[in-house]
Amino acid sequence: MIFRPDEARRLIRDSLVAAASEMAGRPVQVSLAEPRHEGFGDLGTQVAMELAPGLGRPPRQIADALVSLLHLPDGLVSCVSVDGPGFINLTFSRSYYDAFLRVLGTEGLRPLVDRPGEGRKALVEFVSSNPTGPLNVGHCRQAVLGEAVSGLLEVTGWTVEREYYFNDSGLQTLLLGESLASRYLEGSPGEIPIPENGYHGDYIEGWARDLASSRGRGLSWPGDSQVFVDHARTRAMDLIHSDLEMLGIEFDRYFSESSLIPEAVEEAIARLSDVFRDGSSLIFEEPAGSGKKWLRLTALGRPEDRVLVRDNGMYTYRAPDIAYHLDKFRRGYDLLVDIFGSDHLDTSQDVTAALSALLGEERVRSTLRVILHQFVTLVREGRKVKMSTRAANFVTLRELIEEVGSADVTRYLFLTRKAEAHMDFDLDLARRQSDENPVYYVQYAYARIAGIIRTAEAQGASPSTAPGALEGELEEPAERRLVKMLESVPGRTAACAEALEPHRLTEILAEIATAFHSFYQKHRVVDPDAPRRTSARLLLCAACRNTIRDLLGTLGVEAPERM
RNA sequence: GCGCCCGUAGCUCAGCUGGAUAGAGCAGCGGACUUCUAAUCCGCAGGUCUCGCGUUCGAGUCGCGACGGGCGUACCA
Secondary structure (H helix, E strand, O other), X not given: OOOOHHHHHHHHHHHHHHHHHHHHOOOOOOOOEOOOOOOXXXXXXXXXXXXHHHHOXXXXXXXXXXXXXXXXXXXXXXXXXXXXXXXXXXXXXXXXXXXXXXXXXXXXXXXHOOOOOOOOEEEEEOOOOOOOOOOEHHHHHHHHHHHHHHHHHHHOOOEEEEEEEEOOOOHXXXXXXXXXXXXXXXXXXXXXXXXXXXXXXOHHXXXXXXXXXXXXXXXXXXXXXXXXHHHHHHHHHHHHXXXXXXXXXXXXXXXXXXXHOOHHHHHHHHHHHXXXXXXXXXXXXXXXXXXXXXXXXXXXXXXXXXXXXXXOOOEOOHHHHHXXXXXXXXXXXXXXXXXXXXXXXXXXXXXXXXXXXXXXXXXXXHHEEEEEEOOEEEEEOOEEOOOOOOOOOOOEXXXXXXXXXXXXXXXXXHOOOOOOOOEEEEHHHHHOOOOOOHHHHHHHHHHHHHXXXXXXXXXXXXXXXXXXXXXXXXXXXXXXXXXXXXXXXXXXXXXXXXXXXXXXXXXXXXXXXXXXXXXXXXXXXXXXXXHHHHHHHHHHHHHHHHHHHHHHHHHOOOOOOOO
């Protein structure tokens, strides 16, 4: 009999719930947790202590009675004990662990992880940087985060589409075009200055030269503004594509803001104006007759009303943002994930409020999940690297990866912090190819296992796969710790996915690596004089290898066969 | 001022639905390579979980308040 870890826990919990509810004469909730310390079994519950005050009996007595009421499935649990003040502890049977290891060692993590997303579709929007220049370190964090969240959803069964929304029609696009024109026209009679708040990056000079050689020198500003804008946008998107390629991230779709203009935006505004709160439409014009349209966000619990259409007829970014999200909702996804930098908080909440007004709060809350990540500070030689965006002295994603020397290291290190936490990225640590670098620690464990398996294959040894072949084996403390560790991975992975928190995966990876390195140090795997033990340990190694491979794969980090 | 996030070891940070003695890496100290990779392991030391009040049988975790830091508070995105 094979139990998936989450099923095993559910069966045990159900049994405890039934027993406890029977005893208490009412429905009782039971929480199961791994005992913090070894020697107390694999799973424990304190339900007896919770029931004690209500029943007026000593917790231990209640625990004993509960144990006698338990109906557990055959072959799952080998030992139930009452410990300490009244904890009930359970130990999984060997046959449960053995079956688990066989699946993990042969098929990997996939069949062992709960798949609540099976048959459902998710859209993850991330990066969504304006096409105005190369991606910077902030985008890098977001790209890595989005990719890991996507991977995590896929592990739990979701069909995921990765989408990049780019603003190619607002004021910034014009400013970029004008900045390009300024460079292009430099030294010519029609010379114009770089606009205030314009873009100063060196990359624009290259674009200007290319434009001059492809279109000649006869263009002028503002007469040919569309040419400049189009050229700048095209080149900026090229830059972004190549930056993403460097990081190894691919999107399923690039969604253009301008494709929403004007129809979809007008429709969104019309729909909003049909919504009334306290007798007034959510859309109002002020000053009257100016054409300036406001969204009455204060009626939706937000602190300020915001302009959607300026008096010159141009949309502010919130208008297409709302239209874009309506479009995503209309496309019929079961889950929409938005990943933004923390500077988008206000906008994001405004958009969410508008969507709730149009689609219903419940639907929006259950479908849309927003991850707002904090900023990144680069640290070099113990000091913060100063960065500012428009002045063009920011560090680009490309420079970062080149300095670190590896996209994998960059990706992994970005994922070791939770999204909501501000991150100091230590360039010196990232660059070091040593034990101080947490990426190598994990990759090294994988490479070591690969080495063991190569040795085993050369000697004709292979992992145990027959039922019963593990009996009496893998009993050493280091082996048991490792098995237990692995058994917890599927459930924890599913929890990471549910919480959309990939950083926890790096914790799990580090724990597996620690447990493996420790095991490796103590015990030799391949031993021609002990073929049975060799096979058992090889299965354990294969299980470890597959787990590391699958988790690293989820994060988009390579698992090297040799280092 | 208001909104959101963060505050855990000297430093950088984990801590899953509230559970048994709060963890890891780095830095510090002391050990282990004739072996399937020492990019490793083992040990020692290091804590008023910012502070206060509250909820609970039980709080790093939940609530309220204070303090400190970050981000936002645009008719930029």
